[in-house]
Amino acid sequence: MTLTETRVDQPAPQPAEVTDRARHERRLGLTLSAPAFIVMVFVTAYPLVYAVVLSLYNYRLTDPAGKSFVGFGNYATVLTDPVWWSDFATTLVITVVSVAVELVLGFGFAFVMYRVLAGRSLVRTGILIPYGIITVASAFIWRYAFQLDSGFVNQWLGLGDFNWFGQRWSSLFVIILSEIWKTTPFISLLLLAGLVQIPEELQEAARVDGATAAQRLRRVTLPNMKAAIMVALLFRTLDAWRIFDNPFVMTAGANKTETLSFLAYRQNVTLVNLGAGSAISVLLFLTVVVIAFIFVKGFRTDLSQVRGDR
Amino acid sequence: MVGQRASRWWTTGGLLILVWALFPLLWMVSLSFKDPNTFRSQTPTFFPSKWVWTNYQTVFSDALFTSALRNSIGISLIATLLSVVIAMFAAYAIARMDYPGKKFLLSMALAIAMFPQAALVGPLFNMWRSLGIYDTWIGLIIPDLTFALPLSIWTMSAFFRQIPWEMEQAAQVDGATAWQAFRRVIVPLAAPGVFTTAILTFFFCWNEFLLAISLTSTNRARTVPAALSFFTGASQFQSPITAIMAASVVVTIPVVLLVLAFQRRIMAGLTAGAVKG
Known part of the structure; x- marks a missing residue:
């Protein structure tokens, strides 16, 4: 909503300018979102993948030497x-x-x-x-x-x-x-x-x-x-x-x-x-x-x- | 006449809600003032036969509780601050910019809000031990802030969407510099939303329990909810019940104060993030 309103206020730009501004906006948007994205991936996505891997092993912390691959066991x-x-x-x-x-x-x-x-x-x-x-x-x-x-x-x-x-x-x-x-x-x-x-x-x-x-x-x-x-x-x-x-x-x-x-x-x-x-x-x-x-x-x-x- | 009778019914309803919400608190306070040595009985009563401060003295002289209080305040405040700052960048981008990955970020935040944290305690436990941050503040701050992020991002982007951003340009047209326009026009408009988000995020971190018992093992980083569940009393001969209630009263005080001071904002924040902003 706000986006379109702000744009209407601006003078119609030249095509070259649009891509420039759009590219700038894109880069800034991604940069601003990056910290949130990285934190969320590090704490949820990565451990989840790790859990999937671990789930295929017989692995007790009390017996690390006994770790063995068991598939879907x-x-x-x-x-x-x-x-x-x-x-x-x-x-x-x-x-x-x-x-x-x-x-x-x-x-x-x-x-x-x-x-x-x-x-x-x-x-x-x-x-x-x-x-x-x-x-x-x-x-x-x-x-x-x-x-x-x-x-x-x-x-x-x-x-x-x-x-x-x-x-x-x-x-x-x-x-x-x-x-x-x-x-x-x-x-x-x-x-x-x-x-x-x-x-x-x-x-x-x-x-x-x-x-x-x-x-x-x-x-x-x-x-x-x-x-x-x-x-x-x-x-x-x-x-x-x-x-x-x-x-x-x-x-x-x-x-x-x-x-x-x-x-x-x-x-x-x-x-x-x-x-x-x-x-x-x-x-x-x-x-x-x-x-x-x-x-x-x-x-x-x-x-x-x-x-x-x- | 009809209107009056109806309004009396709604008032009764309001009273019932208040009783429902506050009655358990009254029980908590009452139990926290009972004498720990004599309160147990075959026929327990609601109010103490004799009101005593003993339980409050017990909790404030117990290192488990005092360090837990310090940990809870420190960890919750830092996690809230970081979460709000990180979410502020993201919410600003979401509210004002068009870029690829915007929908993905919002969907991801939604997915994480629904994520079963219990599914992560195993891997995090293992990762944190090998990274050397098991049983430390930072080891709790990182997951706390992560799970608080979705709440912070939605609430704040809902608030940010309502800001009339054109005013920034209008101020610049009127001769303000970019910084002045931001500082004098945008900051005052955005501050209430940021503040409200911070309160909700703080409640979230203050309440966190599962990670707090999974990723800590000593007084170093154990927070109040975790300490409460491990509290065994001043001595092994004394029941911990009344002291646990006293500690619960202590950690409920900040919640009550925040609610009393910022009721309107909290209501607005809770609904802004979840239903159309």
Whole structure:
């Protein structure tokens, strides 16, 4: 937008000048982008390639001499191990439940923030606090609220000595609760931004035509917010899929609450089993690619908005 | 009448949001003031029976926490600064210039924002050890700034696109030198966007946990989130719970202050990067 406007202001240049200026602009643009590009390649692309290579070897840091080429052996080992599938299921449950709840809750919050008059900025300030708090602190807060010897939850709900962290599903419930508390603000702010963009006249016209509130929501509000909803969903889904902090702090992966990111961490860092660990890393990366692909191609999420290159 | 009733409903909704957002914080503060020796019980209460400062004394006399606080502040600030400067160059080019690779850079930033960092801890762990930057500030600053870059680039390019750049030329036509035009016209217009981006980037770096526990092993570079997860209490006989809450309160204070001071900017920044600028 700005580009074309600036150009219109300038006098129509001679052809030779255009190529000169264009070449200069090109070189400057590339130079200015180079640092960002180099840093990103050095820290992500190169290690990823390195992980692919390592994943083809049997390689433990504790036994460097035993390094040997095993081809796709590590992948076969990982994919036939029940731990991978259990962690996959855990991650899937956390992602689906937390994103679904957050979408509904986030919509509610966005509507309230849009309509509320009294204390509007107070509400907006309040909602940013869970967004800004560190996830590890959030995990501890919720863990100690539910923990038997320190928490108030069982007293308030009259649950006696029910141990929330004693089995898989109740542990996952608390993990998901912390995740929802911390990340709903983000999704609700994205939805609010989408909501604000709907022209008030559209709502007004629908109201004049006798549409009920439910009809306006379904026929006017939601269709006009589709782009914002899809972008919020994509971001939150991938974010939830990579969940690590909450299960690490709350359960340390006990009772089958380990997630895929946690598994990658444990194999690579705790067990320094870099061969199989790298295979897990590559598989984790592929799952993310698949999810992004489903959103972009399957649901036609328009990323040019996010990317900003309209 | 109807309007009034509706507005009362929205106010109630607003109150519910506030309770929802702040109630866990109240619990954190309350727990941080409980007596570490006696707070555990068969029937725990929400508020302390006796409010004590002991836990705050514990965290500030524990080298694990004080060095972690220093590391967190240093690493987050440096990573934020570098990320914002690098992103500023890129965002300026993206907003104002036409060059090959512009779309590629934006797509790459997007891909990295979605990247599973856990997939990198193995290779980075190995690379950092052979480069000799494992368990150092620089070893955390580099990945922190990399993963913060996409956020910085989008947010800032969204802000930069809204700047009326023609004003720079207008000032030059009016007799200002190129430097004056930039300094007096463009810098004041661009500064709010850069500042907002810096706040969001700082939150991101302040929160980072996975890399902090994977790429450090001692107090040298361990940040607060990592230290929290390793904290075992003032003595082996004392529960660390109340001290961990006190430390959590301490690291939440900067977040609360930034949110209170810059609520509007943070809101604008969060939405500018993600939905049309």
